[in-house]
Amino acid sequence: MSGRIIIADDHPMFREGMLRTVQRLLPGTEVQEAGDLDTVHALISDDGDIDTLILDLRFPGLTCLSQLAELRQQLRRTTLIVVSMVDDPALIDQVMALGADGFIGKNIAPEEIGQALLAIREGEVLVKFAPSGLLPLDTHTLTARQQDVLRLIAQGKTNKEIAKALDISPFTVRIHVSSLLRVLGVSSRAAAAVRYSGVG
Known part of the structure; x- marks a missing residue:
């Protein structure tokens, strides 16, 4: 049985929209739906690898963030994408610190949701939501480590390459990248690099 994608959301309309997006972008992929956490666990216990779990943050049965951490531990090889109206x-x-591979806001355009989904599946650490505004970048507001990570992102380095250069774990790099995207008010590494070059 090939890898599966689970769409876990209790809003039928959003679930249907995400289902169509996934089927359009990834034809031939097996997509399963879940309206509550018990159904997610039942699907996880089935045979076959789960390629991607798209999980609503405000979800029946998901009452605390520790459950998100448990899912991450249970699904070590699965791409975990959190979707939410929360900004x-x-x-x-x-x-992101609990191990999500990406965060997609429900308040962005459907086309952007699809692009973000593909980027996260390809290994891009992505936080994509509609920010209230883009603040001018002042690198002095970044920590020394964030500045190091941003400089290496601007050089086109991958998370593994950044981890090696700074002698930290790829997981720690992912947390730094997530934090950087939020501080910079951008949604991707490429956009962060552009903002960095604009300052440099």
């Missing part, structure tokens, strides 16, 4: 940067940081 609280501190909460998004928490979600």
